[in-house]
Amino acid sequence: MSLPEEIVQLICRQLSNHRYLDSQTLSFVCRASKALNRIATPVLYSRFNSWEKMKKMASFLRSISLRPELGGYVQEIVFSRFYWFELTEDYLSIFADVATRLGIDLGSWLEEYPYEAMTQLIIAQIPNVKIMDVSTHEVYADDGVGAFTLLEQMAAQVPRRVSLHQLQQLTIGHSDIRRISVGYFGGIIELAPHIRELTISPCYGLYCDEEPKNTRFSLSNVTKLTIDGGHISKTQLESIVRLCGQLESFEFKHHTIYAGLQEISVTPRELIEILALHKHTLRSISVDLGHRERQKTGMFCFSGLCDDGDQILSLKEFSRLETFKIDGTSVLFPEVANPDYHTNILVNLLPRSIRHVELIDAQYESVANMIRLIDSVAKFPFLEEVTLTGNTADGRLGEDKVEFDKHELDTLHAMLERNGITLGNDRYQAELNAY
Incomplete structure (x- = not known):
């Protein structure tokens, strides 16, 4: 000391x-x-992680309920799915007192949905939290009812007794095959108007079957949006993106949790069109739609080239874009045998502002297109780093591995060195060394 x-x-x-x-x-x-x-x-008390232990979660709630000042120390919190723990009368009595102090009626929440009830009671007592991760397990979604309706009740109070004004990073998710929406977590978002980074994994859409829908929450301050989209449609994706103010970073990855639904998954081209429609001044875009469902010859498949018309054609509208990461199914490179063969795909795709380009699980023709990009580097004066890998076995393009031509690889590598551009992928370098 x-x-x-x-x-x-x-x-x-x-x-x-x-x-x-x-x-x-x-x-x-x-x-x-x-x-x-x-x-x-x-x-x-600045950080709490339930570590899938409901007893630990209950003990933490009891501590901050009996000593409210402890909840004020919490800066970062993780709620994860749990192993069952029977709440004793001691716990139930304390939690009932907290609900009374917060001005809400718990009803049968603690008996029927203890995880959701305790999660909300904890959230209501940590006003200075900055980072929150909420993952539900035994989802309270019967009859289309959202889970965090207790927090919605608190948000409707005048004056409010609860606020999450410090919350900046929110991650929401679940492990249920039912269609769980962003609206399911609306009570949290409504109390936290200053969220800047939002991660949704997995995500079906803004609303699903909730009645009544909570339309009061806002995403206007979100600048970084990460979506692990579970069979998300164009309409559902657009409903989320349009609520965001000025996105600077957008990351989208397809999740197969809802495979087989009737809705058609958003295509790469539609995704970019949605971002452009709402005039987001993006600096970073990452798209991985390689394992989305396609209807091929009367059956579903989860890999392969996208249909012509579904590919991303241009990012020129994003004049501040610096980083672009994409899988090989979201762009089509004409094959050599094609009468319309050319190597201007990347040149026509990328904006002048680009600094970092990453293309994974790509077609054989992607190397020639990358060579043309470097040959046209005067149009891309800020380009610093490129990453390029051919399709892996059982990768996004299918079961066949794509091996690039040695001569083309050597040419590309020499051009990169000559222009001071970094090769940002160890696997690609290993391929070069193997030759």
Whole structure:
């Protein structure tokens, strides 16, 4: 204790962040002395992860309920699916008192949906949280009812007793095959108007079967949107994107959790058109639609080239775009045997502002197109790094591995070195070395 308090606090944070230690280690420090308790307690409660343990979650809720100041220390929290734990009368009594203090009626929540109930009671008592990850398991979605309706009740209070004004990063998700929407988590979003980074995994859409729909929440401050889209349609994707203010980063990856639904999954071209329609000044776009469903010869398939017309044609409208990552099924390179063969696809696709290009699981012809891009580097004066890999076995283009021509690889590598452009992929470099 002869060290400055700032150093002691840093030591406590190291204990809190250590990958092999849990919160109990730091709790021992809190018990060592009154001075250490004062310094270490805010660190101990700054982060909470339920680690799939409902008992741990219940104990945490009891602690911040009995001592509300502890909830004010929470900066980062993770709610994950759980192993069952029977709530005793002691817990139920404390949680009922919290609900009364918050001005809500728990009804049968704790008996029927204890995970969702405790999650909401915790969220209501951590006003300074900045990062939140909520993953539901035994989903409360019967009859189209959203899960976080207790928080919706709190959001409707005048004046409000609960606020999440500090929340900037929110991740929402589930492991249920039912169609769970963004609206399912609407109670959280409604209380947190300043969310800047939103991750949805998986995501079916903005609303599904909820009645009544919560249309009061806003995504106007979201600048980074990451979607693990579970068979998401063009209409559903557009309904989310249009609520966002000015997106700077957009990442989309297809999730197969809803495979087989009647809705048609959004195509790569439609996805870019949606982003352009709402005038988002994007700096980074990442698209991986390689494993989405396609209807081929009367049956579903989950790999292969996209149909002509579904590919991304141009990003020129995104005049500030610096990073573009894409899978090989989202762009079509004409094959050599094709009468319309040319190698201007990437040149016609990319904007002048581009700095980083990543193309994975690509066609054989992608190397020639990359060579043409580097040959036209005067049109792309900010280009710093490229990544290119051929389709892996059982990759996004199908079961066959794509092996690039050695001469073309050598040519491309020499051009990259000559222009001071970094080759940003170890596997591609390994292919070169193998030759």
